[in-house]
Amino acid sequence: MRVKRYIVDSMPDALQKIKTDLGKDAVILNTKEIRSGGFLGMFSKKKIEVIAAIDTSAATAPSPVKTTAPIDRPQPVSTGFNTPQTAKNAYARPNGLAAQQQITDLKREALAFPEVPDVIIPSPAVPAKIPAAAVVVKAREDMLMEELKQMKEFMHKLSVQGSQQVSDPSLIVLKQRMIEQEVEPLLVDDIITSITQEAQDAGLTITDDSAMESARKKLLELFNQGRSNAMAADTRIAHFVGPTGVGKTTTIAKLAAEQVLKYHRKVGFITSDTYRIAAVEQLKTYATILNVPLEVVFSPQDLSKAFEQLKDRDIIFMDTAGRNFRNEMYVSELNTLLQYGGKSETYLVLSLTTKYKDMKAITENFSKFKLDKVLFTKMDETDSYGAVVNLVHDFKLQLSYVANGQSVPDDINLLAEQHIVDLILGVDHHD
CATH class of the missing domain: 1.10.8 (Helicase, Ruva Protein; domain 3)
Known part of the structure; x- marks a missing residue:
């Protein structure tokens, strides 16, 4: 006995495949409607599962003894899914006289396919008779149970949303x-x-x-308030990473000016942003104003030389090239530029004008290497601050500074959690 299972769109497709694969003497054992694909049970497509069999020993078996008793041959079974009459009643469970009438209709529709052989199963391992009514009712019940299951899941979702x-x-x-x-x-x-x-x-x-x-x-409670948002006093090098156009270079100049003017520390600059037009010139201008040295690196191999030139500096600010955060190759290149043995901090610079969906994708990509703190820019260009809470909640990052303008060195401050929360809730303070 050879048994084969088919998943098809319609019964005519199944009958053609069965006839091709198993021959004219094959018999349909069972049909059942199933669903495949979709998402969470929704938008799935209806398919028909058909089980067919052929007795492989029929060719060598002795001829059956002739008898005058009539052979009760099962009628070929059609699910009727492609016919208007049965499609109209697809969700109605047949019972009583209605069930008998539908079964009769299905038999009549099945006979409309002339290529369907009227066969029996000669093997004793398989029942010699499969009532058409039982197959149809079984298919209907399976379909009904599937629909009830999906309806139950849908009602559960509605109840959760309602709650x-x-x-x-x-x-x-x-x-x-x-x-x-x-x-x-x-x-x-x-x-x-x-x-x-x-x-x-x-x-x-x-x-x-x-x-x-x-x-x-x-x-x-979402914020990590156990650590200081300010740059640590013993930080030897501060890396700044982030996508293009968020204002990393200007932010570095602001923080460097604070270290020089307020804390009287000796500052040095390193930039690897040799991709953007005039990027080096911009940082060189700030370095000249602050009277601090600047080293330009074109590859990770130039880093050791740059660090040697700046070994007398108290703190080094390293400006990295803004890269397309969706290009993982560009982002991974930063790993080699962030390897340094001394005390360091890595700041992820993000603009508050960026959609949170993009901000989340940026953070996920840059999280492939160590991120210590997040710094936000362009606070003066938006009235929406929920992204700060979202990012801290999703990635547990430590806040640091927020830039709220282009003036150097004035337009940058420590980002206070209480201030952000009050802005989100619309709390006014008149201090």
């Missing part, structure tokens, strides 16, 4: 505010759910002030 609906006016306003600030919706739902649960556990009524204070507390 996240906010009815308290104070929480509605708070949630809308965070969404407008582009805080990730899932994070917003977690915060709102936590505030609601805490109020219920304590038996308290949620007010505007209590909701705001709870949200402020939840947002602050």
